[in-house]
Amino acid sequence: MATESRNPSSTMTHAELDARAVASAQALAAHVVQAKGHGHGGTAMALAPLSHVLFSRVLRHSPAHPDWPARDRFVLSAGHASLLLYTQLFFTGYGLTLGDLAKSRTLGSKTPGHPEVHHTVGVEMSTGPLGQGVASAVGMAMAARHESAVFTPGSTLLDHTTWVLAGDGCLQEGVSGEASSLAGTLGLDNLVLIWDDNGITIDSGTDETFSEDVRARYRAYGWRVLEIDTPNDLDALEATLRMAAERTGRPTLVALRTVIGSPSAKFGGASAAHAGGFGADELAAVKTTLGFAPDAPLDDLVTPETLAHTRGALTRGEHLHSAWEADLAAWSTADPAAAARWTAFHGGEFNSSALDTVNVGSAGDTIATRKTNGAVLRALQGSVPLWGGSADLAGSTTVEVDGDRFSAANPGGEFIRFGIREHAMAAILNGIALQGPWRPFASTYLVFSDYMRPSIRLGALMGLGAVYVYTHDSVAVGEDGPTHQPVEQIASLRTVPGLDVVRPADSVEVVAAWRRILASPDRPVALALSRQDLPVLESSDTTAAGVTAGGYVRWQHGDGQDLAILATGSEVHLAIDAAALLAEEGISARVVSMPCVEWFAEQSADYRESVLPAALRARVAVEAGRGDAWYRWVGLDGRVVSIEEFGESGSGPEVLRRRGIHLDAVIEAAHAALGASQLKESVGSLAQ
Template identity: 65%
Template sequence: MRNDELLSDDRASIVRSPDPAQVRAVETAIALPAHVVQAKGHGHAGTAMALAPVAHVLYSRVLRHDPADPSWEGRDRVILSAGHASLLLYVQLLLTGYGLEPSDLERSRGLDSRTPGHPELGHTPGIELSTGPLGQGVASAVGMSLASRRDEALHGAGTGLFDPTVWVIAGDGCLEEGISGEASSLAGTLGLDNLVMLWDDNRITIDGPTDLAFTEDVRARYRAYGWRVLEIDDPLDLDAVEGVLREARERTGRPTFVAIRTTIGFPSPARAGTAAAHAGAFGVDDVAEVKRILRFPPDAGLEDLIPDEVLAHTRQALDRGARMREEWLIRFAEWERTHRAESSRRRVLSRGGDPEALARELDTVSAGIPEPGASVATRATNGRVLNALAPQGVLWGGSADLSDSTSVAVPGTGVDAAHPGGDFIRFGVREHAMAAILTGIAVHGLWRPFGSTYLAFSDYQRPSIRLAALMRQPVVYVYTHDSVAVGEDGPTHQPVEQIASLRTVPHLDVVRPADAHEVVGVWRRLVHDRMHPTALVLSRQGVPVAPAGAPPDPDLIARGAYVAWMNGRGADAAILATGSELSLAIEAAKHLADEGVQVRVVSMPCETWFEREPADYRAEVLPSSLRARVVVEAGRGAGWYKWVGLDGAVVSVEDFGESGPGAAVLERRGITIGNVVEAVRRVIAGV
C-alpha cells in the first residue's frame, strides 16, 4: 500500500498484525515521540517514529531481558549507536516496565531527568552505554560481543549462560563514520556471531538525501566484511519483523547485519522521508494529523497516548522476563554446582582479581628491577608487568599492530573466530575502533581492558577516550614513544601536544612514570582502580633507574606526587618533573645545590591522583609558601602553570620536533639541564 493510500484511510491501522493489542502498542510507540518533541519544541522524533515497530517487536517478542532487573547477567544488550533517537529506547523502557513514567518523557532533555538527550549509562534503567557521537556505539558493541564470547568460552562450559545477543541500532551517519567500518571489519574477521546490527536504512541525513555524499552499496560492504545480511523491507508488518529478528539471533559463525528500509518521520504528512524529520518539532497541525492517522484524537495528550490496554499488553514483558530470568537462575545454580573451578574464577574476576596474588606478582617484578643507574625504558618494565599479571586473568587487551614495539605482547593464543577465549586481541591498525572496543569490554565488567599504540596516535582515539571518561570505565590506554626523544622517525611520530591535551579530559588519569620503580608503583594503584580510565604514557628510550639514588616509596608513587630528591629543607625552589625528565630535573637540582640552593625535586607521575590527596599531604610536597617553582616536561607546557603560578616557569617543548637522534632533538628543543638551572635561577631572583 502506498503512503498516500495509508494516509487517506481513516479506518485501518497502518500497522499490520493479527494481534490488535500489538497493533495498538505500536501506534502508541510511534505517536509518543512526535508528541513529546512537539511539546518540548526540540528533540529527535523522526527515527524514533520510523523504528518504533521494530523496537516494539524486539522488546516485547524477541529480546532476552527482564525489565524488573535491568542488571540481570543473562540479558541481551541493546546499544543505540544512533543516540540522538533516544526516545526510541525511552518509550520501550516505559512501556515494558523499566520504571520510567510518562513524566520522565515530558522531562526528557531536561536537567536531572532520567531521560537525557542522548542515552547515558547510569542515568536510565535499561541503558547499556552512553552514545551520541555516531559510530561509537557500533564499535563498543563489538567490545561487548568480544567480552561475552570470551566469558562463555572460559566459564560457560557450553551452557550459553554468558553469551547474550548484543543488538546495536545504527543509522546512515553511524555507517559513514570510519570507526564503524574499522570495528565491523574486525567483527567479521573474528566471527562475532552474537552480534546483530539493525541498520536504519532511511537514506536521509541532516543535510538531505544520503546520496549527496554516501552512495556505496552498504549491504555489499558488510558481506565483504564477512557478515550475514538480512532484510526487513516493511517494518510495519510485525510478524515479518519478528521472523527476521529471530533469524538474526541464530548463531551462524558470522555477525548479522539487518537492513531495515524505513521512512524517517512516518506517518507525518509534511515531514516523512525528508531531512526536516531529523530534528525539531513537526508543528501542531502535522502532529495532530499523525495522531489521527494512528487512530488517536488529534488533541490527545501524553496520558491519552498510553491507554491502559496498551500498558496491559506491553507490561507482559515483566512476566516474560521473570520467567526467562528464573529459568536462567536455575541453570546458573546448576552450573555453579557442577563447574566449581570456573565459578570460583569468575567470581574472583568480578571482584577485580585476588589482591594478594596481584601484589605478589608486582613484588616479583619489583625485585627484578636493575640496580640504580641502569638504563631501562619504561615501556620495557610495563611489558614485564603485563606478563606478570597475565596469569591472574584480570587484564585483557592488545595493540594496534604494535605489540612488540609497545611491549604489550603477552604469552598465549590470540582471539580469532575459532578461539573466542584467546589471551589477547589483535586489533590491527585500527586505533579508533580499538579504543571504543575497549570501552565495551570494560562495560561488560569482568576484565580491565588495555590497548596500546604510540602516543602521537592517541589523537585518533579522542572521541572514544572521552566517552570512556564520561562513563568512568577503567580502560588502560598504553602509550609509548612519549616525546620528541622518539628521534629519527621525525615530527609525525614525535608527540608534543598530546600529553597536555589528554590532561584536559575530565576523569581521565594521565600517568607518566619516571622509571621502572614508578611503573610498578603505578600498577599497584591501577589494578585496584575501577572508576577511572588511564592514559599510561611510557618512554621508548632508556631512562635511569632510581635517578634519586634509591627506589622511591611505592605508596608515595600511588599518591600522584612526592618529593624525589631534596637539598636541605628544599625551601628555596621546587623543580617538578614527570617521566624521562625526572632524572634531568635531579641533575639540575644537584648543580643548584652546589651553589647553595635548597631545592626539592617533585616527581609527579599523575597530577589528578595528587589533586585527590588530602590538602595536608599536598602542602607537605608543595608548600604554598614555596613560590619559586619550575616544571620540566618534554611536551607543551601550558597546563603546568596551575602548579607554578605567575612566579614560576615551565621548561617545555613548544614546537613540533624534527628528524634526528632523540637526544639531539631534545637539546634543540631546550630540554637540557642548563635550561632548567637557568629557569630556577630566574624564578628565585624574581620571587
C-alpha cells in the same frame, strides 16, 4: 510469533494490542518533541514497530533484573533517537514513567537528550557521537564471547547477543567501519547490527553523500546480510530478528528500510523529520492517523490496556531469568571450581601480589618504562582480569602477553590483535569495559592517541576503567621525525575530565602506578611510557605511596625550601641532575616527581602543602611537551621548561637538546625563578 488469540485480560487480540503499542510509541515521540519544541522524533516514530518487536518478543532481557550477566545487550548507536529507547524502557517496565518521557532533554531528568549509562536503568551505553555505539558493541560482543570461552567452554550458559541500532550517519563514520571490519574477521556471530536505511541525514538525502553499496561492503567485511523491506510488518520483523540472532559464524547486518517520520504525511521521508516538532496541525493529523483524538494529551496516548500488554515483558523476563538461574545452579553443582572462578571474576576479587615479582632493577640501571610495563602485564596475567592488545605494535610497545590471540577459532585467546585501527580499538575497549568486568587495555604510540580521542572522551564520560598504554612518549622517539614525535598529546589528554594521565619516571614508578590503576576500576588511564632507557632512581619506603598520591618529593637537598623542580617521566632524572648541580651553589632544592597531576590534585590540601609549600614560590616545571598547564603548579614566579613546537628527525638526545630539554635550560630556568622570587620578597620587605 505473535498469534491472533485474544489476551484473557483484554477484549483485543495480541495483534491488535501490538498495533496499539506501536501507535502509542509513535504518538508519544511526536507529542513529546512538539511539546518541547526540540528533540528527535522522526527516527523514534519510524522505528517504533522494530523496537516494539525487539523488546517485547526477541530481546533476552528481564526488566526486573537489569544487571543480569547473561542478558542481551541493546546499544542505540543513533543516540539522538533516545525517545525510541526511553519509550521501550517505559513500556517494558524498567521504571520510567510517562512523566519521565515528558521531561526528556531537561535538566535533572532520567531521560537526557542522549542515552547515558549509569543514569537511566536499561541504558547499556552512553551514545550520541555517531558510530561509537557500533564500535563499542563490537567490544561487548568480543568480551561476551571471551568470557564464555574462559569460564564455560562448550556451554551456552553465558551466551547472549549484542544488538546495536545504527543509522546512515553511524555507518558513514569511519570508526564503525574499522570496528565492523574487525568483527567480520573475528566471526562475532553474537553481534547483530540493525541498520535504519532511511536514506536521510540532517542536511539532505544520502544520495548526495553516501552512494556506496553498504550491503556489499558488509558482505566484504565477512558479515551475513539480511533484508527487511516491510518495516511495519511485526511478524516479518520478528522472523528476521530471530534469524539474525542465530549462530552462523558471522556477525549479521539487518538492513531495514524505513521512512523517517512515518506516518506523518507532511514530514515522512524528509530531512526536516530528523529534529524538531512537526507543528500543532501536523501533530493533530498524526494522532488522528494513529487512532487518537487530534488533541489527545500525553496521558491518553497510552491506555491501561496497552500498558498491561507491553508490561508482559516483565513476566517474560522473569521466566527467562529464572530458567537461566536454574541452569547456573546446575552448572555450579557440576563444576564448582569453575563456578567459583566465575563468581570471583564478577565479584571484583583479584590478587595483585604478582606486582611484587616484577624486576624494577637497581638504582643506576637503565630500563625503558615500556619494558617494565610489559613485565607488569605478563606478571598480572591470570590473576587480574586484564584483557587487551595492540594496534599492530605489540612488539614495540611490549604489551603482548603469553598465550594465543583471540580469534573466531580461539575465543579464549589471551591477546587481542586490533590491527591498525586505533579509533575502533579505543571504542572497542569501551565496549569491553561496559560488558565487564574485564579491565581492558590497548596500546599504540602516544602520538596516535589523537586517532583515539573521541572514544577516550566517551570512555571518561562513562567512567570506564580502560587502560591506554602509550609508548614513545616524547620527541626522544628521534629519527622517525615530527610525525611520530608527540608534543601536544600529553597536555591535550590532561584536559579530558575524568581521565588519569600517568607518566612514570622509572620502573619503580611504573609498578607503583599499576597498584593505583588496579584499585581504581571506574577511571580510564592514559599511561605514557618511554621508548628510551631511563635510569632507575633512588627510592625509599615512601616512593610507592608518593606515586599513588600523584606527586611527591623524589629527591631533596637540605630543607628543599629554596627551589622546587617539578617533572614527569623521562625528565625527572634531568631535574635531579639539575638540582644536584644547584646544590653545589648552595641552593636547597627539592625535586617533585608528579607522575599524575590528576591524582595529586585530588589529595588533601595538607598533603599538597607538604610537597609544594605555598611559601616556596621559586618553582620550575620540566616536561618534554607543551607546558601550558604547568603554570597552575609553578605560579607567576615560576618557569616552565617545555617543548612548544614540533620536533625534527634526528637522534633523540639531539632533538631534545634542540627543543630545549637539557640540563643548561633547567639550570637557567631555576636561576630565573629564584631571581623572580627573591625580587618579589625584596619588594615585599620594602613595602613593609
